[in-house]
Amino acid sequence: MSKSIIYLLHFAIYTLLFLFFGKGGFKKTNNARDFFVANNSFGVGQSVFTYCATWFSAASMQGVTGNVYAYGVSTILYSIAPWLFGAIFHIILTRKLKDYDVITVPEFFEIRYNSKFLQVSGGLIVLITYTLYIIIQVAGFGIVISELLNINYFISIVLMYLFIIYTTFGGLFSVARTHILNFSLVIISIIASAAIVIDSIGSLEAIFEGARLINTRPFSNFPYVTETGGLLHPFAKGQMPPSIIFMSFFGWGLGLSTNPQYATRIISTQDRTTAKKMIIYSLIILSLLYFGLTVIGLGARVLVSSIESINSVDEVFPYLINNTIYSPLSGLILIGICAAPISTANSQLLLASSGFTYDIYKNLSNKSIDDNKFLNINRLFIFVVSTMALALSIYPPQSLLEYGGYLWGFFASTFLAPLYGGLFWEKATKQGAISSFVAGIITLLVFIIKGSKYPSLPGVIVSGITFYLVSKYYHGKGSVRDEK
Amino acid sequence: MRNDIENKILIPFMLLLILSILVLTIISIANSYKLILDNEGNYSRRELDNILVYMDYTKDEVQDEDEASQIVLDYLKERNIENFFLVHSDEYLIKNINIKDDFFNSQAYLLIYEEYEDYDWTLGYCLEKSSLFYEVLDNERYLILVSIIVMIISMQVTIIVSYSISKPIKQLAAYCDKIIDSSSFNEKIDIKRIDEIGILSDALNNMIARLEENNERLIEMKSLSTIGQFAAGIAHEIRNPLTGMKTSIQVLKYRLCKEDNSTNGRLFDGVISEIDRINELITGLLDFSRPRAPSFQETKLLNVIDMTLKGINKAEEGKNIEINLKYEEDIIIWADNFHIKQILLNILNNAIHSIESRGVIDIIIKRIEKDDGHDDLVEVQIQDNGCGIDEKNLNKLFTPFFTTRKKGTGLGLSIVYELVKINKGTIKINSVLNEGTQVIMQFPIYGVEENEEENTNN
Numbered sequence: 001m002s003k004s005i006i007y008l009l010h011f012a013i014y015t016l017l018f019l020f021f022g023k024g025g026f027k028k029t030n031n032a033r034d035f036f037v038a039n040n041s042f043g044v045g046q047s048v049f050t051y052c053a054t055w056f057s058a059a060s061m062q063g064v065t066g067n068v069y070a071y072g073v074s075t076i077l078y079s080i081a082p083w084l085f086g087a088i089f090h091i092i093l094t095r096k097l098k099d100y101d102v103i104t105v106p107e108f109f110e111i112r113y114n115s116k117f118l119q120v121s122g123g124l125i126v127l128i129t130y131t132l133y134i135i136i137q138v139a140g141f142g143i144v145i146s147e148l149l150n151i152n153y154f155i156s157i158v159l160m161y162l163f164i165i166y167t168t169f170g171g172l173f174s175v176a177r178t179h180i181l182n183f184s185l186v187i188i189s190i191i192a193s194a195a196i197v198i199d200s201i202g203s204l205e206a207i208f209e210g211a212r213l214i215n216t217r218p219f220s221n222f223p224y225v226t227e228t229g230g231l232l233h234p235f236a237k238g239q240m241p242p243s244i245i246f247m248s249f250f251g252w253g254l255g256l257s258t259n260p261q262y263a264t265r266i267i268s269t270q271d272r273t274t275a276k277k278m279i280i281y282s283l284i285i286l287s288l289l290y291f292g293l294t295v296i297g298l299g300a301r302v303l304v305s306s307i308e309s310i311n312s313v314d315e316v317f318p319y320l321i322n323n324t325i326y327s328p329l330s331g332l333i334l335i336g337i338c339a340a341p342i343s344t345a346n347s348q349l350l351l352a353s354s355g356f357t358y359d360i361y362k363n364l365s366n367k368s369i370d371d372n373k374f375l376n377i378n379r380l381f382i383f384v385v386s387t388m389a390l391a392l393s394i395y396p397p398q399s400l401l402e403y404g405g406y407l408w409g410f411f412a413s414t415f416l417a418p419l420y421g422g423l424f425w426e427k428a429t430k431q432g433a434i435s436s437f438v439a440g441i442i443t444l445l446v447f448i449i450k451g452s453k454y455p456s457l458p459g460v461i462v463s464g465i466t467f468y469l470v471s472k473y474y475h476g477k478g479s480v481r482d483e484k
Numbered sequence: 485m486r487n488d489i490e491n492k493i494l495i496p497f498m499l500l501l502i503l504s505i506l507v508l509t510i511i512s513i514a515n516s517y518k519l520i521l522d523n524e525g526n527y528s529r530r531e532l533d534n535i536l537v538y539m540d541y542t543k544d545e546v547q548d549e550d551e552a553s554q555i556v557l558d559y560l561k562e563r564n565i566e567n568f569f570l571v572h573s574d575e576y577l578i579k580n581i582n583i584k585d586d587f588f589n590s591q592a593y594l595l596i597y598e599e600y601e602d603y604d605w606t607l608g609y610c611l612e613k614s615s616l617f618y619e620v621l622d623n624e625r626y627l628i629l630v631s632i633i634v635m636i637i638s639m640q641v642t643i644i645v646s647y648s649i650s651k652p653i654k655q656l657a658a659y660c661d662k663i664i665d666s667s668s669f670n671e672k673i674d675i676k677r678i679d680e681i682g683i684l685s686d687a688l689n690n691m692i693a694r695l696e697e698n699n700e701r702l703i704e705m706k707s708l709s710t711i712g713q714f715a716a717g718i719a720h721e722i723r724n725p726l727t728g729m730k731t732s733i734q735v736l737k738y739r740l741c742k743e744d745n746s747t748n749g750r751l752f753d754g755v756i757s758e759i760d761r762i763n764e765l766i767t768g769l770l771d772f773s774r775p776r777a778p779s780f781q782e783t784k785l786l787n788v789i790d791m792t793l794k795g796i797n798k799a800e801e802g803k804n805i806e807i808n809l810k811y812e813e814d815i816i817i818w819a820d821n822f823h824i825k826q827i828l829l830n831i832l833n834n835a836i837h838s839i840e841s842r843g844v845i846d847i848i849i850k851r852i853e854k855d856d857g858h859d860d861l862v863e864v865q866i867q868d869n870g871c872g873i874d875e876k877n878l879n880k881l882f883t884p885f886f887t888t889r890k891k892g893t894g895l896g897l898s899i900v901y902e903l904v905k906i907n908k909g910t911i912k913i914n915s916v917l918n919e920g921t922q923v924i925m926q927f928p929i930y931g932v933e934e935n936e937e938e939n940t941n942n
Contacts, residue, residue: 001618008628015632016502019639023498026647027490155629162636169640 010331025170066313068297072231086256123359189336197299210302255408413459432471838870
C-alpha cells in the first residue's frame, strides 16, 4: 500500500474522532459568554488542553523542528525561550483579568478606560490579525497535507476549512473538546517521533555527539553552511546573534504575552487558582514537548545531514516522517502534525468572530440583542471569515507569508501597554491608552513599510513611552481613572 | 454522554450518515476492485492465448520439438513479461513474479495459466490480489476525500437540525420547571415558530394565563368565603340589637316628633332608613354565605315571573320603564320556586337601577335545542337598554361586595350566581357600556333530569 493511502486512512479515522469530539458544543451554548469563554466553566484539565492546543501551532510543530534542524539548539533561545518568557506574563495577568469578568480583551479596555473607541479598535486588530493568521495556517496545512496525501492543494485547504468551521460553530465548548483530541495526538506524535529518532541513532548522547560533527548545508537554498559544532552553539556560531534573540523577545515574547487567545483561556477558567494552575502545568508540558521537538530536529540532522528535496525549515518534519524515519507510526505522527494548526486556527477563528460581533457590532449597534440572534450572527460571520480565508489561501499573498511572523507584533505594539498598564497602574488613563494604541500601530506600520526585520521593538517602545507620558500628563491634570 | 433529546436525534442520524457514507465508499471501492480484477484477468487471458498461438505456430514451423521449445523460451525470456511464469517439471524456467511457490492453492492470487502438454510446460500469469486492491485504493483517494468532506458537512447539518428541533423543546421543559420551582405564572415563553412547537408554546402561554387568572380568582374566593363566613357569624349578633334599636327609635320618634315634617322626625326617619339598609345587607350576607338548600319542584316559569313582576317597583324614583315578556309557551322547569323568584328579582332590580329615566326591559323565554336533538333546557334572557357595564368590570360582577352603585351591597349578583348554580343552571352576562345589558340563564326543563326523583325525595 502506498504511503499516501496509509496517511489518508489515518486521516479518515482522525476525521471520525474529530466529528465525535466536536459535536457537543452547540447544545451547551446559549449566549455570548458560553460561546466565547464557555461560561467560565473550565477546570484545570480542560484548560490545560485548550491552552496548550491553542499554543501549539504549525510554528511549534514544524517550525521548531525545522529550525533546530537548520540552526541547532539556538532555536531554543530564538523561539522557545521568548514564548515561555511571554507566558510568564500570563500568570501575572491572571488575578486582575479574572476580577474584571470580561469576555474579550477589548471589552476590558472599554470597562477600564470607559472607551468604546478602544474596544472597537481592539476588536478590529483582533479581527484583522487573526484572519490573516488563519490564512497562513490554512495555507501551511494545505501544503503539507497535499504533499503527504498526494492530493490536490485546494482539496487540502477545503478540509482544513471544514474542520475549523465545524468546531467553531459550537463555540469554545466545541473548540475545547476537539483540543483534547488534537493535543493528545500532538503529544503522541512528538513522543513517537522522538522515540523513533533516538532508537534509530542509538541514544540521546549519540544524537548530541553526531550533531556536534555536522558541517553541511541543511538544504540547497539555505544561506549558511553549518559550522562544526554550530548546532550545539547557543548562537549557532554567529548565525543567530544575541541581538536577534533579543529582538525576538519583543516580537514573539511580548506578542504572546498580550495575545488575546491566551487571555481568553484565562477568562474561561472557573477561578484564578485554576487559571494559574493551567498556565504552570501547561508550561511544564510545553517545555517537555519542546525538548522532544529539539531531539527530533537534532536527530533528523544526524540521520540525514542535508535534505536536497526541500526548500524551507517547515518541510523538515514532514520529510522526516515520510522518508528518514518512515514506520507504521508515520500515519499517526502525520495526524499530530495536522492537529496542531487545526487546533490553533479554530481558536483564532472564534476570536476573530468575537472581535467583530462582540467588540464592534454589539458594542456599536445593539447592546441588548437577543442571545439566539447574536449567536446566529456569530456563526454567519464565522462562515464568512473562514470562507474569505479559504479563498485567500488558494493563492496566499506572498507578502502575507513574508510578514506573517510580524503579526504578533501588532498585539505587542497595541495591546501591551493599555492591557498591563490598565491592570497594574492606577494612574493609567483613557487618553494614555488611546494614544499609546495609535502611536504603537503607526510606529509598527512605518517600520514594516521601511523594511525593518524587527518592527515590534520600536512599536512596543513608542507605545509604552506614549502610554506613560500621556497618562502621567492627564492624571496630573486631574483626570481621574474612568473605571466603571 | 447525557441521554437528552438532542443526542437522541443526533446520534442515530450521525451513525446512519457515517454508516451510509462508509457503505457507499466501500461498495464503490469494491466495485472498482472487481472491475480491475476482471480487466487484469481478461488481459492476462488474452496475452496467454497469444503466447499459446505463437507456441503452436513455432511447433508447426520448426520440426524439432526441442528446438521449437527453445525458440519459444528464448522469446518469452526476451520479452520479460511482468507477472509471468513458466514451469517445467516443477522447475521454474521463467519466474517474473515475487510470490510464494504455493500460489496455485492460494485465494490471495489472481492466477491465469495453461498446461502445454507437448513440452510438459505450465505457463501463465499470477497477480497478487492485495497489490491490485492497493492500486484501487490509490485510484480512489478522491472518493475517500469526498466521503470525508460529505461526512463533515452532513454532521454539521445534522447538528444544526437536531439543535433547532431540540432547543425549543428544552426551552419548554425549562419553562415548565421554572413555573414549578417558582410557583409564579408571571413568566412567558417566547418561541416564535409556525410549526407544532410554536402552537404548543402558544397553548402553554394561554394555559398559564388562564391558570393565573383562575388562581387569582380562587385566592380571592377563598378569602371572600372566609370573610363571608366571618361576616355571617357576626351578622346574627348584629341583627338582634339592630331590631331593638329600630323599635326604640320608632318609639322615640312617636314620643318626640308630633309633627310629621319636624327636623327631629326627618332625622329619626334617616336613622331608621339606615338601620333598614344594614338589615338588608345582613340578609344578603346570610343568603350568600349560607344559601338555603334548594327544594326542587315543578316550577312554572311564567307564574314565577308574574309573581316577581308584581313584587318589583318599576316606577322607582319616577322612572318610566316598559317591561315586555316574550315567550312561545309556558315551560315548567325543575328548580326551587323561591330561588328562581329571588334570582329574577335581583336581576330585574339591577336592570331597573341601570335605567336612568326611561327604558325597556325585555324578558325572553325560549327552549334550547341541544346538539343531540333534545330540548331539555330553557333559556331566560333579561335585557335592558340601561347604562351598561364597563368591560373591565365584567369579570368582577359575581364577586361578593363588588358594586358600582353608591348604595349597593355588592351581594345581589353573587347571590344570583350561587342560586343559579345550586339550581343546576348557568348564567352569563353580556353588556356594552351606555347601550345595555343582557343576562342569559339556562335551567333544566322538568322531565329530563335523571336525578329529579332523587332530588324530590331529598
